[in-house]
Amino acid sequence: MQQRKEYGRALVDLGKVREDVVVLDADLSGSTRTADFAKAYPHRFFNCGIAEANMIGTAAGLAASGKVAFASTFAVFATGRCWDQIRQSVAYPDLNVKIVATHAGISVGPDGASHQTMEDLALMRTIPNMTVVCPADGPETYKATFALVETEGPCYMRMGRSDVPVITDKDTPFQIGKGQLLRDGDDVALVGTGQMVAACLEAAEILKADGVSARVINISTIKPLDEALLVKAAKETGCIVTAEEHNRLSGLGAAVATCLVERVNVPIQIVGMDDVFGESGESDELLMKYGLTAESVVESARIAMRRRTR
Amino acid sequence: MDAINDETIRMLETKANRLRRHVIKMTFEAGSGHPGGSLSSADIVTALFFNFMRHRPEDPQWPDRDRFVLSKGHCAPVLYAALAESGYLPPEELLTLRKISCRLQGHPCRTKTPGVEMSTGSLGQGLSIANGMALAARLDKRDYHVYCLCGDGEMQEGQIWEAAMLAAHYKLDNITCIVDRNGLQIDGPTEKVMSLEPLADKWKGFGWNVVHCEGNDIKDVLKALAHAKVHKGGPSVIIARTVKGKGVSFMENNVAFHGKSTSREETEKALRELGEID
Numbered sequence: 001m002q003q004r005k006e007y008g009r010a011l012v013d014l015g016k017v018r019e020d021v022v023v024l025d026a027d028l029s030g031s032t033r034t035a036d037f038a039k040a041y042p043h044r045f046f047n048c049g050i051a052e053a054n055m056i057g058t059a060a061g062l063a064a065s066g067k068v069a070f071a072s073t074f075a076v077f078a079t080g081r082c083w084d085q086i087r088q089s090v091a092y093p094d095l096n097v098k099i100v101a102t103h104a105g106i107s108v109g110p111d112g113a114s115h116q117t118m119e120d121l122a123l124m125r126t127i128p129n130m131t132v133v134c135p136a137d138g139p140e141t142y143k144a145t146f147a148l149v150e151t152e153g154p155c156y157m158r159m160g161r162s163d164v165p166v167i168t169d170k171d172t173p174f175q176i177g178k179g180q181l182l183r184d185g186d187d188v189a190l191v192g193t194g195q196m197v198a199a200c201l202e203a204a205e206i207l208k209a210d211g212v213s214a215r216v217i218n219i220s221t222i223k224p225l226d227e228a229l230l231v232k233a234a235k236e237t238g239c240i241v242t243a244e245e246h247n248r249l250s251g252l253g254a255a256v257a258t259c260l261v262e263r264v265n266v267p268i269q270i271v272g273m274d275d276v277f278g279e280s281g282e283s284d285e286l287l288m289k290y291g292l293t294a295e296s297v298v299e300s301a302r303i304a305m306r307r308r309t310r
Numbered sequence: 311m312d313a314i315n316d317e318t319i320r321m322l323e324t325k326a327n328r329l330r331r332h333v334i335k336m337t338f339e340a341g342s343g344h345p346g347g348s349l350s351s352a353d354i355v356t357a358l359f360f361n362f363m364r365h366r367p368e369d370p371q372w373p374d375r376d377r378f379v380l381s382k383g384h385c386a387p388v389l390y391a392a393l394a395e396s397g398y399l400p401p402e403e404l405l406t407l408r409k410i411s412c413r414l415q416g417h418p419c420r421t422k423t424p425g426v427e428m429s430t431g432s433l434g435q436g437l438s439i440a441n442g443m444a445l446a447a448r449l450d451k452r453d454y455h456v457y458c459l460c461g462d463g464e465m466q467e468g469q470i471w472e473a474a475m476l477a478a479h480y481k482l483d484n485i486t487c488i489v490d491r492n493g494l495q496i497d498g499p500t501e502k503v504m505s506l507e508p509l510a511d512k513w514k515g516f517g518w519n520v521v522h523c524e525g526n527d528i529k530d531v532l533k534a535l536a537h538a539k540v541h542k543g544g545p546s547v548i549i550a551r552t553v554k555g556k557g558v559s560f561m562e563n564n565v566a567f568h569g570k571s572t573s574r575e576e577t578e579k580a581l582r583e584l585g586e587i588d
Binding site: 046051069 | 421432435436439442444447449450468469472473475480
């Protein structure tokens with residue numbers, strides 16, 4: 001299931017109940033699926049053309065006038081091209097702008113490295129006032145879109161282009177700032193975000209066959225991080241693996257490590273993209289080539305368990 | 311808007327002079343800041359805050375207020391002076407500009423200072439924000455007008471022209487952009503650093519109604535504001551010809567005072583020229 005489809009559907013449903021929701025796009029409304037909202041509520045949709053910086057500023061002006069402004073484009077443009085606008089005109093004035101980016105990560109595929117942003121979580125989580133959300137699948141994306149409106153202030157939410165496995169359903173609880181324990185276990189904790197949560201679940205199955213009991217946690221909010229859940233997992237399992245479709249220097253792994261290093265002394269292994277640019281290829285080929293798979297999570301879990309001293 | 315009679319103009323000129331004195335004192339006290347552009351735009355800011363704009367200092371969030379976005383955020387001193395003279399801030403607070411744990415930041419901050427509509431300082435962003443405010447007015451069927459004051463050097467930022475396109479595309483006739491055309495930027499004359507001319511043609515080409523005025527002549531500024539406001543069907547820009555450092559002889563057209571405050575001696579001289587000695 002494509003997460004962006006669920007984003008589009010959620011916007012339309014939100015538009016019905018929230019007259020203050022407006023949506024902006026930068027000539028990618030068909031791809032980001034904001035076109036669904038545009039069709040339903042044309043007077044509340046503003047296509048800004050291929051001018052992302054202006055889109056962010058316009059969203060800020062709408063938000064400063066009482067609107068909840070969603071601004072969507074591809075993640076590489078939303079965060080890289082507009083970082084200064086987001087910092088100066090959205091986050092510093094603490095405005096209700098919801099930057100929702102699609103086509104994040106290497107799973108963008110054939111478009112190549114120019115469009116495969118592996119830096120967006122880093123760029124957004126470093127800005128004060130910013131909430132950063134990375135939902136695991138379609139149903140969670142739908143719920144997260146609604147939750148963004150209930151969260152005062154600037155928010156960034158990212159998702160990929162391609163189909164991702166469905167691992168939650170409409171009844172799975174979701175709250176911004178809260179992680180979810182998807183599977184209990186006490187030998188190692190696998191902490192994933194975005195589509196890597198599905199890889200963590202798959203890894204837990206593989207490890208189970210070897211008699212390893214792996215805990216799986218979905219961290220769909222990178223900031224604020226559910227520190228209590230992570231500290232508990234670290235104390236109870238004694239070792240942590242994080243997994244993200246993002247540069248491993250600066251995303252979920254870095255956030256988790258920063259959180260735990262001051263609280264619990266456990267080994268942490270970070271599964272993510274090495275500090276290199278991607279390339280063209282099909283989504284699954286790229287995930288395989290760059291080690292964003294269940295097998296990588298399994299391997300990291302074994303290293304983490306070996307490093308553990310207790 | 312009040313009728314523009316000679317008495318009104320005299321009152322406004324006196325007010326502009328007060329703003330200028332505040333600017334000099336504030337930046338002197340702070341030991342830094344941007345007096346040059348604050349002085350060049352003092353008459354424009356005066357015309358807006360003390361005559362043309364609809365606002366209620368006792369209710370800064372009044373939904374029907376006209377909006378003022380200072381896109382050239384480094385000219386915060388003249389904005390704070392206008393806010394203090396309007397009643398948003400106690401005048402004595404002006405001397406806390408740029409001081410630690412105070413509300414008056416070096417560049418405008420929406421969350422700290424009442425009456426500041428938008429945090430600015432990174433140039434080129436204010437017009438986009440003004441556009442958003444103008445679109446919101448249309449959605450909410452409110453008749454407030456949005457004013458965006460830009461520097462001329464700021465026209466070199468690409469985002470200005472992205473915003474210019476959007477305002478014309480959406481036919482935003484509830485927005486007036488004012489360009490403080492003092493001709494100077496930090497590294498020198500705008501035409502030497504990065505040519506802006508023919509500036510009016512650029513705006514026209516982007517679909518804007520262009521109004522010219524003498525930006526240090528309050529009567530002319532008010533006339534231009536009125537012309538811009540009655541124009542329907544699209545946005546208006548006022549290219550206001552001004553003098554950087556206006557009102558203080560040794561600061562006029564002197565780029566050194568773009569981002570530098572006056573020394574004690576210079577401050578005393580400036581205040582004498584502006585009709586007051588502390």
